[in-house]
Amino acid sequence: MMHQDLSVNLKDLASKKLYRQRKSIQALKKGKIKINNRWVHNFSSNDYLGLTQNKIIKKSIIDGIKNYGNGSGASHLISGHYDIHDKVENLASESLGFDKGILFSSGYSANIGVIGALCDRNDVIFSDRLNHASLNEASLLSKSKFIRYNHLDLVHLEKALKNSYGKNSYGKRRLIISDAVFSMDGDLINLPAIIDLCEKYDAYLYVDDAHGYGVLGKNGQGILEHYYPELDLKPKQKKRIIYMFTLGKSVGISGAIVLANKNIVNYLIQKARTYIYTTASSPAISCGILTSLRIVKEGKSLRNNLLKSIHLLREKIENKLLLSNSITPIQPILINDNSETIKISEKLFEEGFYVPAIRPPTVPRGTSRLRISISALHEFKDILRLAELINLNTK
Ligand SMILES: Cc1ncc(COP(=O)(O)O)c(C=O)c1O
Structure with missing residues (x-):
């Protein structure tokens, strides 16, 4: 029976030192958390700018609850989409110079929804071997041909692109997907070189900047601002980029925004299943996000x-x-x-x-590690x- 089989699996995980325990946090203050009634310095959080506890953002959320209530009440395409959701999408797309944005309830659902909407069994996805699990899941669910290139190895990537292109081309669409900052190593994608490859082989880049937004760039605008300090990418380069950043890390709340060419975003609104078939995130949360995006820029x-x-x-x-x-x-x-x-x-x-x-x-x-996450609060x-x-x- 299932519960008995699972007990064997659990014992197996424990014997391999792979059994995971959750730690319940009882309280928190400036860079510290209280677990089992003990205060410890927290070097495990993605709250890189310390904004999860920011008082101005808290007030925006509270005011948002007063104005809009607790929840959205429906999915975006029925009656759960609010003006404040638009404001968040517009601020993000204006700040980064994209046509349009779309707000998802989490980074995980953005990755599954976007990749699933843009690619199907006729397409081909090229993916860095160390990409986040949600990108791998998204690629597999899309049923596209899935090619993984060695971590940051652009020679390997170019070889794979070349094979799919030209006389014996395969794949209606070519999508390269990559973390911007790799979540377990902290190293960076070579974004300009990948954009060159996109232009050369008629491919698009889906870049997941969960860990870069807020941290990289003089105004915290992430990997794009890191490589292009004036955000002055040429329109033909920008058209090839679908940029995603999450709102649960430096922004300190939860959710994700995807920015791209307006046809792509409009198509996502029609087709991204994790956007359509889910309750929209609370408008009050978006009030906090709007404030937080401004604080990130000024931070x-x-x-x-x-x-x-x-x-x-x-x-x-x-x-x-x-x-x-x-x-x-x-x-x-x-x-x-x-x-x-x-x-x-x-x-x-x-x-x-x-x-x-x-x-x-x-x-x-064979690559187990201590993962130190540093915060501005330390x-x-x-x-x-x-x-x-x-x-x-x-x-
Ligand atoms: C690179 C990367 N992408 C996506 C996600 C998922 O984002 P979310 O936590 O908002 O679902 C994470 C981590 O959680 C991540 O590290």
Whole structure:
């Protein structure tokens, strides 16, 4: 019977040190969380700018509840779409210079909905091997031909594109999909080079900037502003990009926005199933998102603080081989062995630092790691102490 089979599976996971436990947070304050009645420094959150607790954003959400109520009451295409949803989409598309935006309730549902709407069994998807699970799921669900290229290996990608193009071409549409900032390594996509490939091989790029928006670029406008500080991409380049960023990380709330050419967005409104067949996110939440998008843009001092902390941590880790090639708040410490990674994570917890152990299947086998996520709220003294503890435990 199913529940008995599952009990065997659960025991198997436990024996391989792959059984996951949730930690219930009881309270939180400036960079710290209370778990099991104990305060620990939180180095596990994607709240890179500390906006989950921002008072101005809280007030916008509360005012939003007063104006609109608690929930949207329906899906976007029935009667759950509000003027505040439009305002969020418009602000995002104006800020990044795209024609139009569409708001989803989560990054996961945006990825599934967009890729499923744009690609089917006649199309071909080229995907970085270390892309987020939701992008892989989306590609498989779309039934497109799914080609995975080696991580950041554009020679490999170009070879695959070349094979699909020209005389013996296959795939009606070619879509390259990639994280902008890789969620477990913190390294970056080479966006300009991929756009060149898109132009050369008549492909489009779907870029998931969950971890870059808010952090990268002088105004926090993410991977595009990182590579094009004036956001001055040529229209023919921009047409090839479908840009997605999530609202649950630096923006501090939840949801995702997809920006693209207006025909693409209008088509998504008609066809993205995870947009159509779900209750629209609460308009009050969008009131908070609108405020948060403005705060992100103005948040230069938050970003400067964050950058200083990132540099400090990297400078203080003695064994540089443990670090990845990351300029972002995602700073993995590669331990490789599952048990050893858990052991160090537990030791850090005893010392008052929560740094999660990340194991397969989230990362490839044999690459277990401590995933440090730095926030603008962390104090330099805590970064120094964390580096010291990691040095002690990885000697
Ligand atoms: C790269 C990436 N894409 C998408 C998602 C999913 O976004 P959401 O949490 O809004 O569903 C995440 C993480 O959660 C992510 O790291």
